[in-house]
Amino acid sequence: MSEISAAITAVHGYVPEDRLTNADLEKMVDTSDEWIRTRTGIRERRILKGEGKGASDLGAEAVKGLLAKSGTKPEEVEMLICATATPDHLFPATANIISDKVGIKNAWSYDIMAACSGFLYALNTASQFIETGKYKKIVVVGADKMSSIVNYKDRSNCILFGDGSAAVLLEPNTERLGVRDAIMHSDGMGCQFLHQKAGGSAYPASIQTVENEEHFIHQEGQTVFKFAVSKMADVSAEIMERNGLTGDDVDWLVPHQANLRIIDATARRMKLDDKKVMVNIQKYGNTTNGTIPLCLWEWEDKLRKGDNLILAAFGGGFTWGSIYMKWACDPIQKI
Numbered sequence: 180m181s182e183i184s185a186a187i188t189a190v191h192g193y194v195p196e197d198r199l200t201n202a203d204l205e206k207m208v209d210t211s212d213e214w215i216r217t218r219t220g221i222r223e224r225r226i227l228k229g230e231g232k233g234a235s236d237l238g239a240e241a242v243k244g245l246l247a248k249s250g251t252k253p254e255e256v257e258m259l260i261c262a263t264a265t266p267d268h269l270f271p272a273t274a275n276i277i278s279d280k281v282g283i284k285n286a287w288s289y290d291i292m293a294a295c296s297g298f299l300y301a302l303n304t305a306s307q308f309i310e311t312g313k314y315k316k317i318v319v320v321g322a323d324k325m326s327s328i329v330n331y332k333d334r335s336n337c338i339l340f341g342d343g344s345a346a347v348l349l350e351p352n353t354e355r356l357g358v359r360d361a362i363m364h365s366d367g368m369g370c371q372f373l374h375q376k377a378g379g380s381a382y383p384a385s386i387q388t389v390e391n392e393e394h395f396i397h398q399e400g401q402t403v404f405k406f407a408v409s410k411m412a413d414v415s416a417e418i419m420e421r422n423g424l425t426g427d428d429v430d431w432l433v434p435h436q437a438n439l440r441i442i443d444a445t446a447r448r449m450k451l452d453d454k455k456v457m458v459n460i461q462k463y464g465n466t467t468n469g470t471i472p473l474c475l476w477e478w479e480d481k482l483r484k485g486d487n488l489i490l491a492a493f494g495g496g497f498t499w500g501s502i503y504m505k506w507a508c509d510p511i512q513k514i
């Protein structure tokens with residue numbers, strides 16, 4: 180690794196106001212609050228309402244707040260990467276739209292699609308640019324309006340997902356803080372178990388695809404669950420071992436929030452005390468690319484300079500990965 184590392188120097192999140200509770204879902208599909216809580220840990224999710232609103236509206240709110248709290252002028256940002264599974268359009272990139280909405284004019288911007296691992300892929304990608312020494316300010320934003328692709332008649336899926344976004348500012352660090360290591364994986368055989376079939380080039384939108392409900396998330400929950408449990412735990416254990424870390428050395432696990440049982444299994448494998456695990460799935464459900472930065476945002480006033488963080492995710496593709504970082508700043512005023 181070069182002497183320059185990429186450090187998160189600010190984080191900000193945004194979730195829409197409207198809530199979809201388990202009680203609401205009980206009225207929509209054959210389910211119960213008890214079933215949802217015990218199988219997933221989720222109590223409610225946020226939903227972005229409004230004609231023509233998309234992931235960029237969520238992302239723009241997060242980025243606006245990020246720039247304000249870090250005292251960064253939009254024109255200082257050199258690059259913006261948006262991780263999303265629910266882009267506003269297939270093209271142009273949602274990153275471009277976010278940049279336009281917040282007045283970022285001097286940056287180049289693009290999307291990364293890696294389903295629920297997208298934020299980690301984007302963070303790892305952005306880190307490489309910082310480490311070269313050529314880039315000083317990069318925004319990485321995870322934004323998803325999952326409610327746009329959830330079938331609210333499918334009880335096994337509609338209970339899981341919510342809308343949300345959060346963004347981080349990456350800057351160079353020369354104190355050996357920030358991103359220290361990353362392990363990323365993907366395996367395309369996972370496509371069959373978790374995908375949105377229609378709307379792309381293989382199955383363009385047609386009356387038939389709409390009638391067949393092929394624009395919604397298709398997920399074989401049990402299979403995905405088994406892969407998620409083993410892969411997220413494996414990759415977290417692998418990055419700890421590679422960096423000589425034990426459970427005692429890790430201050431925080433920042434896991435993707437898909438199912439509380441997947442998070443618990445990962446924490447157990449890492450031999451981590453529950454108190455060191457960031458969990459907010461009960462409030463937001465699975466916001467896909469929003470989960471990890473939303474956790475960082477919510478916990479930012481507890482994070483101390485030098486804290487060892489393990490970020491871990493698993494998602495459609497399949498994709499999975501882990502990042503080891505040393506937190507680079509003392510608590511920042513939350514706004």
Ligand SMILES: CC(C)(COP(=O)(O)OP(=O)(O)OC[C@H]1O[C@@H](n2cnc3c(N)ncnc32)[C@H](O)[C@@H]1OP(=O)(O)O)[C@@H](O)C(=O)NCCC(=O)NCCS
Pocket residue numbers: 209210211214215218219295334335336338398399400401403404407437438441465493494495
């Ligand atoms: C979706 C998920 C919560 C389902 O939980 P599960 O314990 O695997 O449940 P199963 O799919 O085995 O279903 C068990 C039973 O509950 C029923 N069920 C499914 N959803 C239900 C709901 N919302 N309410 C009540 N019952 C439900 C099923 O129909 C099944 O009934 P049956 O036994 O009569 O056939 C779980 O598989 C999961 O979290 N998967 C991974 C999701 C994920 O992480 N996705 C994103 C990756 S980033």
